[in-house]
Amino acid sequence: MAAFRNRSLPPRLADLEQEIKGYAKEFGLDFYEVIFEMLTYDEVNMVAAYGGYPNRYPHWRFGMEYEQLSKGYEYGLSKIYEMVINNDPTYAYLLESNPEVDQKLVMAHVYGHGDFFKNNFAFQHTNRKMMDEMANHATRVRRLIDQHGVEKIEDFIDRCLSLENLIDYHAPYIKRGLSVDLEAPDETPAQGLRNEREYMGQYINPQTYLDELERKATEERERTRRFPDRPQRDVLLFLLDYAPLEPWEQDILSIIREEAYYFAPQGMTKIMNEGWASYWHSTIMTTRALRDSEIIDYADHHAGTMSMRPGSLNPYKIGIELFRDIEERWNTGRFGREWEECDSLPERRSWDKQLGLGRQKIFDVRKLYTDVTFIDEFLTPEFCIEQKLFVYDYNDKRQTWEIATRQFKAIKEKLLHQLTNFGQPIIEVVDANFENRAELLLVHKHDGIDLKVDHAHHTLQNLQSLWRRPVSLYTRLDGKSVILRFDGKEHSEHKADL
Amino acid sequence: MSLKIKQDHGRFKAIVRGKIKQNLRKFIQKGEMIGKQGKELITIPLPTIDIPHFRYGAKQQGGVGQGEGEVGQSLGPGEEQPGEGGGKAGEGEGQHILEVDVSFDELAEILGEELQLPKIEPKGTDRIITEKTKYTGINTVGPESLRHFKRTYKQALRRQIASGTYTPDRPVIIPFREDRRYRSWKMTPLPEAAALIVYIMDVSGSMGDEQKEIVRIESFWLDTWLRHHYKGLSSRYIIHDAVAREVDRETFFHTRESGGTMISSAYKLAAEMIEQDHPSHSWNTYVFHFSDGDNWSADDTRICLDIVKERILPHVNLFAYGQVESPYGSGQFIRDLRESYEGEERVALSEIADKEAIYGSIKDFLGKGQ
Numbered sequence: 055m056a057a058f059r060n061r062s063l064p065p066r067l068a069d070l071e072q073e074i075k076g077y078a079k080e081f082g083l084d085f086y087e088v089i090f091e092m093l094t095y096d097e098v099n100m101v102a103a104y105g106g107y108p109n110r111y112p113h114w115r116f117g118m119e120y121e122q123l124s125k126g127y128e129y130g131l132s133k134i135y136e137m138v139i140n141n142d143p144t145y146a147y148l149l150e151s152n153p154e155v156d157q158k159l160v161m162a163h164v165y166g167h168g169d170f171f172k173n174n175f176a177f178q179h180t181n182r183k184m185m186d187e188m189a190n191h192a193t194r195v196r197r198l199i200d201q202h203g204v205e206k207i208e209d210f211i212d213r214c215l216s217l218e219n220l221i222d223y224h225a226p227y228i229k230r231g232l233s234v235d236l237e238a239p240d241e242t243p244a245q246g247l248r249n250e251r252e253y254m255g256q257y258i259n260p261q262t263y264l265d266e267l268e269r270k271a272t273e274e275r276e277r278t279r280r281f282p283d284r285p286q287r288d289v290l291l292f293l294l295d296y297a298p299l300e301p302w303e304q305d306i307l308s309i310i311r312e313e314a315y316y317f318a319p320q321g322m323t324k325i326m327n328e329g330w331a332s333y334w335h336s337t338i339m340t341t342r343a344l345r346d347s348e349i350i351d352y353a354d355h356h357a358g359t360m361s362m363r364p365g366s367l368n369p370y371k372i373g374i375e376l377f378r379d380i381e382e383r384w385n386t387g388r389f390g391r392e393w394e395e396c397d398s399l400p401e402r403r404s405w406d407k408q409l410g411l412g413r414q415k416i417f418d419v420r421k422l423y424t425d426v427t428f429i430d431e432f433l434t435p436e437f438c439i440e441q442k443l444f445v446y447d448y449n450d451k452r453q454t455w456e457i458a459t460r461q462f463k464a465i466k467e468k469l470l471h472q473l474t475n476f477g478q479p480i481i482e483v484v485d486a487n488f489e490n491r492a493e494l495l496l497v498h499k500h501d502g503i504d505l506k507v508d509h510a511h512h513t514l515q516n517l518q519s520l521w522r523r524p525v526s527l528y529t530r531l532d533g534k535s536v537i538l539r540f541d542g543k544e545h546s547e548h549k550a551d552l
Numbered sequence: 553m554s555l556k557i558k559q560d561h562g563r564f565k566a567i568v569r570g571k572i573k574q575n576l577r578k579f580i581q582k583g584e585m586i587g588k589q590g591k592e593l594i595t596i597p598l599p600t601i602d603i604p605h606f607r608y609g610a611k612q613q614g615g616v617g618q619g620e621g622e623v624g625q626s627l628g629p630g631e632e633q634p635g636e637g638g639g640k641a642g643e644g645e646g647q648h649i650l651e652v653d654v655s656f657d658e659l660a661e662i663l664g665e666e667l668q669l670p671k672i673e674p675k676g677t678d679r680i681i682t683e684k685t686k687y688t689g690i691n692t693v694g695p696e697s698l699r700h701f702k703r704t705y706k707q708a709l710r711r712q713i714a715s716g717t718y719t720p721d722r723p724v725i726i727p728f729r730e731d732r733r734y735r736s737w738k739m740t741p742l743p744e745a746a747a748l749i750v751y752i753m754d755v756s757g758s759m760g761d762e763q764k765e766i767v768r769i770e771s772f773w774l775d776t777w778l779r780h781h782y783k784g785l786s787s788r789y790i791i792h793d794a795v796a797r798e799v800d801r802e803t804f805f806h807t808r809e810s811g812g813t814m815i816s817s818a819y820k821l822a823a824e825m826i827e828q829d830h831p832s833h834s835w836n837t838y839v840f841h842f843s844d845g846d847n848w849s850a851d852d853t854r855i856c857l858d859i860v861k862e863r864i865l866p867h868v869n870l871f872a873y874g875q876v877e878s879p880y881g882s883g884q885f886i887r888d889l890r891e892s893y894e895g896e897e898r899v900a901l902s903e904i905a906d907k908e909a910i911y912g913s914i915k916d917f918l919g920k921g922q
Contacts (some may be wrong), residue, residue, distance in 0.1 A: 100555045215603045
């Protein structure tokens with residue numbers, strides 16, 4: 055962190071830090087050492103633009119982020135209160151100009167995140183020394199820029215970034231089976247021409263001819279054997295392994311891939327992570343840290359964070375409410391068969407078994423769930439009504455977005471869909487020798503939603519530039535199966551069935 | 553302290569600049585950004601530079617929201633997903649419309665690069681150049697009248713102390729020749745290439761709102777370009793139907809008159825204006841005239857041609873005539889001008905069919921580098 059001037063906390067805040075840390079420990083939060091640093095708004099904007107890291111490889115998109123953040127700040131539209139990064143030790147940044155009560159709130163919030171990072175299973179495979187790793191990446195890319203020129207490198211990074219969502223989000227948690235051939239290849243020997251007179255055999259089908267047939271058949275089997283033998287979801291890895299990349303291209307692609315995997319769990323636990331941190335800042339502040347004189351400011355700030363705007367889902371709000379709901383349900387025993395089977399409304403309303411299992415339950419939940427399973431298991435109809443959730447859709451006739459339904463099932467389905475695979479379409483490499491021309495074929499597993507076509511075209515172009523040979527994508531558009539193909543010069547589209 | 557991000561920020565800006573360049577044609581067609589101009593910066597809305605991904609198309613997707621409202625209630629029109637791109641920073645990837653501030657100078661440069669406009673050479677070797685004298689330093693030689701007493705004294709004192717000839721009891725300081733210090737000065741030439749743009753517009757009944765919009769957009773760009781080349785540019789505005797009068801900028805763009813068209817009236821006024829207030833040896837004068845090309849009579853056209861030839865052309869850098877197509881105009885006037893001034897360096901003629909033609913028309917006008 056040598057890039058900054060001395061950022062250690064002033065004594066007053068250092069005391070507060072100790073105090074809040076004490077409360078966090080008291081509640082059983084478990085985190086790596088947390089290092090708070092004080093930044094000016096300019097520095098905060100920079101670090102935020104870099105995704106939380108003070109040292110990233112040079113790329114214009116960070117500049118773009120920075121522009122937006124600093125504009126937002128200057129115009130008073132937005133302000134970054136808190137930033138934490140998943141690292142050991144965990145780094146967190148405080149904005150210098152914040153009032154004390156905000157700093158306390160942020161600290162409490164940060165300990166929540168720290169606990170989540172350390173304990174949630176999705177983060178178990180992440181590199182806890184990412185701070186250093188990012189800096190290494192920066193150095194590697196800078197060196198490449200010195201060698202090859204900024205245009206060339208930046209251009210290639212752009213292309214890699216275009217593909218960065220083509221990774222296997224679950225790969226770190228499962229061992230994908232080794233390739234097994236399910237269908238035994240057809241090994242029956244070649245028959246030769248039809249021959250009803252046995253004695254003519256060696257004239258109609260002489261041995262040399264049969265050998266020739268056999269050889270051709272083997273060749274044919276070789277040829278049709280798919281490569282890869284099962285669909286590969288980690289497209290980036292596939293490219294790293296099999297695309298004819300220059301060493302420097304390999305290097306960059308692997309950096310992009312590594313960072314994509316590092317950030318993936320944060321995307322997979324957005325609701326839980328923010329919910330958990332908010333739950334704890336709220337608990338710590340309201341039961342311990344808050345002074346009487348700070349209540350108004352705290353309430354104001356907390357309400358701001360939790361605010362919902364029509365038509366958008368605030369992960370902080372949904373997360374904290376779900377955690378509270380779970381705690382309440384397990385405290386009162388509103389779960390299990392007996393609860394499920396109870397039809398009497400008054401009884402349900404006054405249901406309380408005095409179990410007091412709530413706290414323990416939410417600690418378990420924060421360890422073992424990601425957003426998908428979290429929503430799947432704990433979203434209840436009561437919760438949807440209480441939180442006023444709805445599904446919105448685009449109305450073609452009226453050319454506007456409108457509320458489509460408030461049904462529980464639809465809401466849950468939509469939410470889960472948004473969260474599955476990180477909200478990304480599932481796309482796999484299916485054939486690296488498509489049409490027997492060393493072309494790459496990807497398949498989009500269509501689940502009711504078409505791809506954005508202009509983006510798909512550009513992405514194909516980027517993919518082609520890495521694969522060097524033509525690339526195709528099998529997908530559905532407007533209900534028809536199509537193959538989008540880019541051959542290095544132009545796009546084509548034709549109907550197809552695989 | 554300069555932040556590391558500045559480099560990326562600069563890089564991003566360069567890309568944006570390129571993006572503006574690519575889309576310049578589009579920007580020029582749209583009048584909207586002109587309304588937004590601030591003092592020195594102009595804000596250009598720019599869609600975020602999106603890195604393409606395989607991603608879901610929005611329309612079938614929809615999403616889950618939170619809040620009041622009946623089923624069927626609209627959340628806001630348009631293509632954008634509602635509610636995206638807001639909230640706490642660091643949340644999701646929204647689709648923002650990015651606004652970029654560009655200074656007029658930069659805009660002019662981009663315009664120049666893209667349209668390949670030649671740089672304007674302000675005319676006349678005897679342009680007014682005022683020289684400003686500024687005392688900027690100290691020298692060891694100079695006229696006695698500029699001797700810097702204090703510095704000279706100090707220098708002498710220093711020398712005397714160093715050489716041990718200074719006695720505090722008898723503090724006499726005698727400066728030598730080498731001790732003397734003089735003020736030195738620098739002359740900064742201030743070129744004052746004064747420039748004048750005379751905008752003339754036909755506001756007769758046949759010029760509709762659309763035609764005026766075209767004139768407005770085009771004159772904005774002409775203004776931007778010329779301002780880039782001349783400090784102290786002044787603009788004057790003349791509107792005419794059958795009679796001409798000078799108006800302010802606001803009126804110029806918003807008046808709608810009706811009635812006939814006597815172009816000569818405007819030319820006469822312009823000629824007088826130039827002769828009286830802006831003598832040609834010290835002014836770079838530009839005359840831009842926009843009309844739908846429908847003049848009152850052939851006689852009047854003849855008068856126009858005479859005025860242009862004798863009273864305007866000798867005094868101006870450029871006489872430009874832009875003919876905006878309108879459903880009512882005959883468009884004869886440009887043909888008459890073309891006949892008379894074919895090959896004349898200082899005359900630029902352009903026909904502007906619609907907004908899209910503005911781009912080409914700017915080039916017609918400014919491509920000569922006059």
